[in-house]
Amino acid sequence: MATKDHSADLFEFLLRMGDNTLILGHRVSEWCGHAPVLEEDIALANTALDLIGQTQLWLGLAGEVEGQGRSADDLAFLRDAWDFRNVLLVELPNGDFGQTLMRQFLFDAWQELMLDALKGSSDARVAEIAAKAAKEVAYHVERSGDTVIGLGDGTEESHARMQAALDYLYPYVGEMFESDAVDAAMAQAGIAPDPASLRDAYDAKLAAVMGEATLSTPDDRFTHNGGRTGRMHTEHLGHILTSMQWLQRAYPGASW
Amino acid sequence: MYAQMIKTAGTGVKPREEMTPEEAAFQDRIDADIKIEPKDWMPDEYRATLVRQIGQHAHSEIVGQLPEGNWITRAPTLERKAILLAKVQDEAGHGLYLYCAAETLGVSRDELTEDLLSGRMKYSSIFNYPTLNWADIGAVGWLVDGAAIMNQVPLQRTSYGPYSRAMIRICKEESFHQRQGYDIMMKMAQGTEAQKKMAQDALNRFWYPSLMMFGPSDKESVHSAQSMAWKIKIDSNDELRQRFVDQTVPQAEYLGLTVPDDKLKWNEERGHYDFSEPDWTEFFNVLKGKGPCNTERMNGRKRAWEDGAWVRDGLMAHAQKRAARKVAAE
Numbered sequence: 001m002a003t004k005d006h007s008a009d010l011f012e013f014l015l016r017m018g019d020n021t022l023i024l025g026h027r028v029s030e031w032c033g034h035a036p037v038l039e040e041d042i043a044l045a046n047t048a049l050d051l052i053g054q055t056q057l058w059l060g061l062a063g064e065v066e067g068q069g070r071s072a073d074d075l076a077f078l079r080d081a082w083d084f085r086n087v088l089l090v091e092l093p094n095g096d097f098g099q100t101l102m103r104q105f106l107f108d109a110w111q112e113l114m115l116d117a118l119k120g121s122s123d124a125r126v127a128e129i130a131a132k133a134a135k136e137v138a139y140h141v142e143r144s145g146d147t148v149i150g151l152g153d154g155t156e157e158s159h160a161r162m163q164a165a166l167d168y169l170y171p172y173v174g175e176m177f178e179s180d181a182v183d184a185a186m187a188q189a190g191i192a193p194d195p196a197s198l199r200d201a202y203d204a205k206l207a208a209v210m211g212e213a214t215l216s217t218p219d220d221r222f223t224h225n226g227g228r229t230g231r232m233h234t235e236h237l238g239h240i241l242t243s244m245q246w247l248q249r250a251y252p253g254a255s256w
Numbered sequence: 257m258y259a260q261m262i263k264t265a266g267t268g269v270k271p272r273e274e275m276t277p278e279e280a281a282f283q284d285r286i287d288a289d290i291k292i293e294p295k296d297w298m299p300d301e302y303r304a305t306l307v308r309q310i311g312q313h314a315h316s317e318i319v320g321q322l323p324e325g326n327w328i329t330r331a332p333t334l335e336r337k338a339i340l341l342a343k344v345q346d347e348a349g350h351g352l353y354l355y356c357a358a359e360t361l362g363v364s365r366d367e368l369t370e371d372l373l374s375g376r377m378k379y380s381s382i383f384n385y386p387t388l389n390w391a392d393i394g395a396v397g398w399l400v401d402g403a404a405i406m407n408q409v410p411l412q413r414t415s416y417g418p419y420s421r422a423m424i425r426i427c428k429e430e431s432f433h434q435r436q437g438y439d440i441m442m443k444m445a446q447g448t449e450a451q452k453k454m455a456q457d458a459l460n461r462f463w464y465p466s467l468m469m470f471g472p473s474d475k476e477s478v479h480s481a482q483s484m485a486w487k488i489k490i491d492s493n494d495e496l497r498q499r500f501v502d503q504t505v506p507q508a509e510y511l512g513l514t515v516p517d518d519k520l521k522w523n524e525e526r527g528h529y530d531f532s533e534p535d536w537t538e539f540f541n542v543l544k545g546k547g548p549c550n551t552e553r554m555n556g557r558k559r560a561w562e563d564g565a566w567v568r569d570g571l572m573a574h575a576q577k578r579a580a581r582k583v584a585a586e
Binding site: 022026029030032033034035036037038039040041042045046048049052053055056059072073076077096097098147149150151153154155157158159161243244246247248251253254255256 | 318321322325328329330331332333334335336337338341342344345348349351352355365390443447448450451556559560561563564565566567568569570571572573574575577
């Protein structure tokens with residue numbers, strides 16, 4: 001059987017995985033030293049740390065697949081916004097602690113399903129990264145879900161803040177389940193699932209957690225998109241890259 | 257060393273003939289290196305001094321997250337970002353152990369936090385200095401953690417059990433941090449001209465504030481003498497400072513960096529380096545709130561605490577609801 005060369009699509013897919021964790025890890029790391037309570041500070045740093053670790057694996061493999069000699073650091077620090085492939089959800093600002101944890105839960109619940117499917121990837125390297133990351137994400141989703149429940153079903157104020165966070169973030173959820181030619185190629189090669197196939201399980205998880213949190217998920221399924229295809233990011237990404245890439249850009253070629 | 261200028265409660269070392277039988281037995285245990293545990297009898301002054309010292313140390317860990325946290329989003333590689341995140345997370349963990357150690361003396365974490373935010377309690381002067389270039393992250397690990405270790409290694413033998421055990425855990429992580437800091441300095445010192453400049457600039461700014469971490473000379477202090485008798489202070493400030501200078505100068509030389517002190521010179525006779533004292537006027541100004549970042553740091557902590565009130569209240573309310581539901585279901 002002739003094997004089709006998937007490397008361009010695989011590269012694109014790996015950027016999507018790695019850019020999601022890179023940008024979310026960056027966002028979460030902004031909390032370090034500023035959380036409402038010490039245990040949360042530690043937990044947020046831990047989450048960011050896991051995400052940055054996953055980024056090293058995804059982008060490392062992306063560079064290898066691309067075959068142009070680019071390292072994970074080159075991909076993280078030397079691409080401009082239009083080359084990033086993360087979903088818009090992860091680049092949205094932290095807002096208050098509730099918005100950060102709501103964004104985390106909405107992402108974690110997706111990532112858990114995605115990684116679970118990727119553990120059976122036909123590409124052993126992908127399956128290996130997924131198996132490692134899945135262990136970390138199982139904890140992330142448990143924690144972010146519990147916090148969404150605790151704050152949703154907490155005081156009147158915490159409930160109102162969590163509902164506002166969900167209302168603001170929900171229009172960014174749909175992008176995680178969109179499919180394009182890259183996804184079709186990945187699905188056909190047995191490397192990754194069609195994202196759309198994860199939606200039902202996601203909706204069930206969301207319904208269970210939001211129900212316990214006494215929060216209402218908006219009916220409108222409209223979604224902003226453009227991040228994972230690189231068509232159009234939010235204005236926020238440029239600012240993230242400005243600080244993240246500053247040293248690498250200001251002192252090209254230096255070793256750190 | 258994150259506890260500076262801790263005022264020892266009481267009026268100095270009590271002579272044995274003036275001790276009550278309880279006090280004498282307490283001192284005997286300390287002299288025999290038997291740890292004091294939370295449920296043991298202890299003099300009120302011992303308890304009060306320890307609360308001050310451990311509390312100040314805990315606050316220093318928490319405020320100390322801020323200058324390093326300042327560079328997390330700008331760390332130059334994924335690995336450096338991960339290392340820095342892990343380090344700042346460790347500092348938060350140290351704060352947690354220390355607040356727990358203080359709780360065994362009957363003071364809650366919330367009470368200590370209120371004391372920090374109201375200015376009744378202090379944190380180490382060093383964290384009122386800014387981190388301005390990436391080499392500062394190396395310098396903080398190398399010099400600031402290096403100075404902290406000088407004090408904390410002996411404190412592993414301190415008389416109060418929970419404090420001693422916290423110190424043992426903390427010291428392991430701090431030595432790791434110091435090596436990571438020095439590793440950043442090596443990269444910078446062996447790097448491009450711009451990186452060398454960053455490294456020298458970081459050393460220039462952090463040298464004297466690091467020497468200040470040990471506090472002014474306490475040779476004459478009766479308060480220190482009592483704390484030493486209780487083994488909650490093990491070495492004098494001057495001894496620790498000298499040890500730090502002796503250890504650090506060769507490391508700076510190895511990096512090819514210049515310690516910003518014209519008078520720095522090896523003294524063959526003493527077997528130690530001679531060095532210039534830091535500017536103690538500056539030190540006392542920093543303690544009074546007039547350091548470069550005091551306002552910034554305190555505002556940062558206040559904002560985190562105040563902005564987080566709704567989260568703490570919400571999670572508490574939820575825990576109560578769940579407990580009530582559980583009772584109702586039974």
